[in-house]
Amino acid sequence: MVYYGQSWSQEVRVAPAIELSQEEEAELIRLAHSKATSVRLAERARIVLLAAQGLQNLQIAQELGIDRITAGRWRQRYIKSGLAGIERDLPRGAPPVKVDVAKLVELTTQSQPEAATHWSTRKMAAVLQVSPSTVMRHWQANGLKPHLVRGFKVSRDPKFVEKLEDIVGLYMSPPEHALVLCCDEKSQVQALDRTQPGLPMKKGRAQTMTHDYKRHGTTTLFAALNVLDGTVIGQCQQRHTHAEWLKFLRQIDRETPKGKTLHLIADNYATHKHAAVQAWLAKHPRFHMHFTPTSASWLNMVERFFRDITTERLRRGVFTSVGELEAAIKAYVAHHNTSPKPFIWTKSARDILQKVIRANSRLSGKQNGTLH
Incomplete structure (x- = not known):
């Protein structure tokens, strides 16, 4: 369409016309003036009413104080879908990407x-x-965490069930007039010194520590955790052969009530079963050894104490000598014993066994190619 008698020299596009029935016009007028109508819907109704009067998109935009594109969009929506077309909001942003x-x-x-x-x-x-x-x-x-990996080791001990029931029985129903002691060695504890002094923590800044260190030797911590009250008997020695284990057994003998039977839980380390150790135990009948299944050190509650001393005292400690390290360990054990708290064992042998059976089943299925 060309406008003659004007100064325009280009063809002007004409928006499609809208014809309304009496019912449609009445409903649009109601929406445009009702206080219960949303502001957006009332504006769209006015756009359609003005379009039905023959106004072009630019004229409607000037009349309502909106842009021409908005006027044209809702005109087209009404032509295509009627009243339902202006009642629904347009989708915002890019369409969502479908993920397989x-x-x-x-x-x-x-x-x-x-x-x-x-x-x-x-x-x-x-x-x-x-x-x-x-x-x-x-x-x-979907419960997937590919950034995490958890270590495990399934025990293949042929007497696993027997040893499991024995040790868990001691935890959950300890014998009367007896002490249950969880014993183990924390070997190769290093006396680490930092190459440069760090800065203390302050507001807005974490404590600093160099990533590299100097080694000043190692020690081995022998520990016996009393299941009843959580107290710990500790001893540091340079090695962990049967001779050092015997020395630790003698300390346990000295520091426990003489009239008490002692049930010691330990792992299958050869040192604990040495002939010299067996001979000493034969002369001290109040000592009864209970060995955890192979690859099942998690059954020994003293491991929890080792974790605590590592995180609370050793990992961020600075030690310039083995003597300084051993003094720090001795002080930690003494402090622990001032207000000890026992670790409460809650899992029954049956619950643990069922979990182990499920783990073995999953591993067997994976190895046979049946687990997907």
């Missing part, structure tokens, strides 16, 4: 990325052509 969740789970659990041992959100996102946040969201929904 089954493929994502399969890649995560049954494959590895090139030149890497496990998937990261960025690597998986690059393969599936989605965002890293999308990958993380679906990993969380």
